[in-house]
Amino acid sequence: MELTKKAFKAYDVRGVVPTEVNAEMAYRVGRVFAAMFAAEKVVVGHDIRLSGRELVDALTEGLRHGGSDVIDIGQCGTEMIYFATAHLDADGGIMVTASHNPAEYNGMKLVRRGARPISADTGLMEIADMVVDSKDFPHVKVPGKTEGAVRRYDIMPEYIEHLLGYIDIKALKPLKIVANPGNGGAGPVLNELAKYLPFEFIKINEIPDGTFPNGVPNPLLVPNREATAKLVREYQADLGVAWDGDFDRCFLFDEKAEFIEGYYIVGLLAEVFLRKQPGAKIMYDPRLTWNTQEVVDAAGGVAVRCKSGHAFMKECMRANEVLYGGEMSAHHYFKDFSYCDSGMIPWLLVAELLCTSGKTLSELVEARMEKFPCSGEINRKVEDSAAVLAAIEAEYAPGGQVDKLDGLSIDYAEWRFNVRVSNTEPVMRLNVETRGDKKLLAEKTAELLELIGGEEA
Structure with a gap:
């Protein structure tokens, strides 16, 4: 060969x-x-x-x-x-x-x-x-x-025991949860966890199937989200969870069937961990930052910024003894999980928080989403990414705070953006956020996309 x-x-x-x-x-x-x-x-x-x-x-x-x-x-x-x-x-x-x-x-x-x-x-x-x-x-x-x-x-029995160690099972209440493994590998794990949890699971595409009968499991793709959202609406569920194929990422839907960007889940989990361990270090990536920085500061934690990508994030966590770290792309890292990322621990923690707080997921995140609205990650196939990056820097660097830890980030008083070239795919990735201004968000996102050009990826 x-x-x-x-x-x-x-x-x-x-x-x-x-x-x-x-x-x-x-x-x-x-x-x-x-x-x-x-x-x-x-x-x-x-x-x-x-x-x-x-x-x-x-x-x-x-x-x-x-x-x-x-x-x-x-x-x-x-x-x-x-x-x-x-x-x-x-x-x-x-x-x-x-x-x-x-x-x-x-x-x-x-x-x-x-x-x-x-x-x-x-x-x-x-x-x-x-x-x-x-x-x-x-x-x-x-x-x-x-x-x-x-x-x-x-390894399943020991793995399940470890996962359950992150939550207090006695504190859980009956929740209705839509679970969509996307015919990836999460189904068998979910079935084992369900034996110990008081939740009612409404499952879809739970059978692992390498032919991908419902498409490649990637809930970051907008068309892939509706199957989960539809069931949340139909069953009036408390939470929706969807996974990618190897389930190292999970994606959450609130009780209104709204997809919650991973960025806001990072802030939510940061609060959870800082309540348990005040003063701890929380890691985040440079693509979207303002919400996480504010949440961590308000909760008395120490915010640690790191280049995105699991290898960089894990090295940074170890070097700084970080308790929890998250990427806006829905990778969540845990010190007690050998500083590795898990797609099972996050939704378990969120489900526990729903039970102990008495609040819905929308109530837990909506204020943060309003305060720091974001574009979500937008991908474009581009012929000459180096030339595009240079053009963006020339256009936007004047008057902004430039940072090149991971691609190109430029911050202004009321809005900021990050654009980077993917390390795993031939695409450029754009993220934009503002301080509570959705109109400005739409304007600047459209402006940048016009400069980037290329095809939708």
């Missing part, structure tokens, strides 16, 4: 099967991983994509031939690999997944001991070089080891 570095991205491996990602590549990744990290024990698993099992089998053979013992947890979510790697004291973990990419894609997310991510800055490009270019590849092996062994392991 053809070998190419095209699928090796900033944070993970992701590409089209079989031209960019295939069994030969997976085998070689396993072999190199074993040697590079002297990995005596590695956890592997895969999402619901049809190519997942073949890639895991090849990956496993590579790890074994490189001298690693393999713990195969089967079909799972990305966060279950993170959990298992730390919980089972493994030297690393590899999740075969392409997250929310189209059905023809697959890939891998790699972590070291303690579920520390392996990114372009911490070894992923070196792995790519050895996988594709190294003439010495066949001789790579864990020192002193021959072949490793393989065992299947059911």
Whole structure:
């Protein structure tokens, strides 16, 4: 099979099967991983994509031939690999997944001991070089080891126990919750959690199905939201939850069936954690900032800003001993979850808050949404992103506060924006927010989009 570095991205491996990602590549990744990290024990698993099992089998053979013992947890979510790697004291973990990419894609997310991510800055490009270019590849092996062994392991019971540890089950009340796994991997976890919770779940698309009969599960896409919203309205539910395919992100709908941007959930969860641990550090990304900064300051916490992307966020959390961190893209990170992101912990915490506060979700977030309205992330396919960024800076930098921690951010007194080039897709991403001025928000968003040009992504 053809070998190419095209699928090796900033944070993970992701590409089209079989031209960019295939069994030969997976085998070689396993072999190199074993040697590079002297990995005596590695956890592997895969999402619901049809190519997942073949890639895991090849990956496993590579790890074994490189001298690693393999713990195969089967079909799972990305966060279950993170959990298992730390919980089972493994030297690393590899999740075969392409997250929310189209059905023809697959890939891998790699972590070291303690579920520390392996990114372009911490070894992923070196792995790519050895996988594709190294003439010495066949001789790579864990020192002193021959072949490793393989065992299947059911991590679900321990994982469920850990998730339930974030909430007080006795404080929960009967809620009606619409749950939409989108035919991704969240369904089996939801079914296990439901055994311990007093909630009534109205489920849709709960059966994992790698053919994606209802489209690729990505609730960030506006057309994908209506299926969940419709059921919230129909059943007059208290909460709607939808997940992406590997369920490391969850997306929430209030009792009015309104989609709640991840930005406002970051602020809400920041308040939850700061009530439990006053003075703690809360991390956020530079794309949308004003609401999170104000919430954290008001609650007596310390706001820590970090470049977006799970590898950067996790490194920042560890370096600063951050209790909780969130990205407006609905990635939520928890110190007690090995500083990793989870798509299950956030909705459990929000459900608990609904029960203990006696408030609806709209009551909990509407004031913040009014105070700091935002555009939501808008994606555009652009031919020359560098030229577009330069044009935007030339147009808007005068009179504004420029920041380049992550793409280009420019703040004015009453509005601000961030525009950046995606690390995982050939698109530019725009976010705009204002201080309570929806008219200004619409004007500036339209203005920027006209300058960006390109096609809707």
